[in-house]
Amino acid sequence: MLRHPEYQYLDIMSHLLEKGDRRMDRTGEGTLSTFGAMMRFDLSDGSFPAFTTKKVFWKTAVKEMLWFLTGQTNIQSLLKENVKIWTDWPLAAYRKATGEEISQDLFEKRVLEDDAFAAKWGDLGPVYGKQWRRWLDRNGVEHDQIGALIHSLKTNPTSRRMLFHAWNVGEIDQMALPPCHMTYQFHVSGLQRGSGRPQLSMLVNQRSCDIFLGAPFNICQQAALLAMVAQQVQMDRGELIWVGGDTHLYLNHLDQAKEQLARKPMPFPKLVLTRQPDEIDGYRIDDFEVVGYQSHDRIDAPVAV
Numbered sequence: 001m002l003r004h005p006e007y008q009y010l011d012i013m014s015h016l017l018e019k020g021d022r023r024m025d026r027t028g029e030g031t032l033s034t035f036g037a038m039m040r041f042d043l044s045d046g047s048f049p050a051f052t053t054k055k056v057f058w059k060t061a062v063k064e065m066l067w068f069l070t071g072q073t074n075i076q077s078l079l080k081e082n083v084k085i086w087t088d089w090p091l092a093a094y095r096k097a098t099g100e101e102i103s104q105d106l107f108e109k110r111v112l113e114d115d116a117f118a119a120k121w122g123d124l125g126p127v128y129g130k131q132w133r134r135w136l137d138r139n140g141v142e143h144d145q146i147g148a149l150i151h152s153l154k155t156n157p158t159s160r161r162m163l164f165h166a167w168n169v170g171e172i173d174q175m176a177l178p179p180c181h182m183t184y185q186f187h188v189s190g191l192q193r194g195s196g197r198p199q200l201s202m203l204v205n206q207r208s209c210d211i212f213l214g215a216p217f218n219i220c221q222q223a224a225l226l227a228m229v230a231q232q233v234q235m236d237r238g239e240l241i242w243v244g245g246d247t248h249l250y251l252n253h254l255d256q257a258k259e260q261l262a263r264k265p266m267p268f269p270k271l272v273l274t275r276q277p278d279e280i281d282g283y284r285i286d287d288f289e290v291v292g293y294q295s296h297d298r299i300d301a302p303v304a305v
C-alpha cells in the first residue's frame with residue numbers, strides 16, 4: 001500500500017520536533033527550523049490535498065487565493081467574505097500609529113463600514129495581488145503576470161519561462177509582510193501523446209513557511225489555483241510540487257503539533273469546479289465543491305504576528 005501523501009507533511013513536522021534548529025525569529029516567538037523541504041501531490045485523480053489530521057478551513061484559504069487573483073490588497077474585501085486571517089497586521093500598525101487599544105472586532109467593523117478608514121488603514125501595501133496582476137516596471141508600465149502565464153500556456157506550452165513572482169525588490173519595504181510563497185512555475189506534459197489532454201503541473205517556491213498554520217492553508221489554496229488555471233487552458237491537473245525554504249514550527253505550536261502527529265490521515269477529498277468562468281479572476285467560492293472531506297477535529301493555535 002502506498003503511504004498516504006499527507007505523511008509528507010507530518011514527516012516535516014516530526015523532523016522539526018526532533019531535529020529542528022531552535023532559534024529566535026522576527027516575531028519574538030521562536031521556532032524550530034529546517035532549511036529546504038519538499039512535498040508533491042498528484043492531483044490527476046481530482047484529489048484535493050486538504051489535510052485530514054486536523055480540520056482545515058479550506059474555504060478561507062481558497063477565498064484568500066481568489067482575493068490574490070483579483071489583484072486586491074485591502075483587507076476590506078477579505079472581511080466582506082468573513083476572512084480574518086490578515087487583520088492582525090493592519091491592526092498592529094493602527095495600534096502602533098494611533099496608540100488606540102482598539103479591539104480586533106471593532107477595527108474590523110470600522111474597515112467594513114467606513115471606506116475612507118479602510119483605504120487608510122486596511123491596505124496591506126503592494127502584496128501578492130498587486131504583484132501578480134499589476135507589477136510596475138521602471139518605465140511605469142504595469143504587467144499582468146497571470147494574464148501572461150495563461151497566454152503562454154495556450155500558445156507556447158513547452159516554454160520554460162511560465163512563472164509569476166511576487167518578490168518585487170523595490171516595493172518590499174511598502175508591504176505589510178514580504179511574500180512567503182514567491183514563485184509559481186508551470187509545466188505541461190503529455191503534449192505529444194496524441195490522445196487525451198495535456199497535464200499541467202505547478203511548482204511553488206515558498207521562502208518561509210509556518211508549518212502548523214501556514215502550510216495547510218497554502219497547500220490547499222495552491223491546489224485550487226492549479227485546478228483553476230488547468231480549467232482555463234483546457235488541461236488536466238497534474239502535480240502540485242511545493243518547496244519550502246525556512247520551514248518552521250513556532251514554539252507556541254509544539255503541543256498542537258504533537259497532538260496532530262498522533263492522528264492517522266484519512267483519504268483526501270476530491271475537488272470539483274462546478275462552473276467555468278470566462279476569466280481566471282471570475283471564480284467565486286461557490287464554484288468549489290469539495291467532495292468527501294473527512295477530518296479529525298480542528299486544533300487551535302495562535303498566529304505569530
Ligand SMILES: Nc1nc(=O)c2c([nH]1)NC[C@@H]1CN(c3ccc(C(=O)N[C@@H](CCC(=O)O)C(=O)O)cc3)CN21
Nearest residue numbers: 057060085086177210213214215217299300303304305
Ligand atoms: N505567522 C504567520 N503564519 C502564517 O501562516 C501567516 C502569517 N504569519 N502571515 C500572513 C498569512 C496569514 N495566514 C494565516 C493566518 C492565520 C491562520 C489561522 O489562524 N488559521 C486557523 C483558523 C482559520 C479560521 O478560523 O478560518 C486554522 O486553524 O487554520 C492561518 C493562516 C498565513 N500567513
Ligand SMILES: O=c1ccn([C@H]2C[C@H](O)[C@@H](COP(=O)(O)O)O2)c(=O)[nH]1
Nearest residue numbers: 026178180181208209210214215218
Ligand atoms: O502564506 C503564508 C504567509 C506567511 N507564512 C508565514 C511564514 C512565517 O512564519 C511568517 C512570515 O514571517 P517572515 O519573517 O516574513 O518570514 O508567515 C506562511 O507560512 N504562509
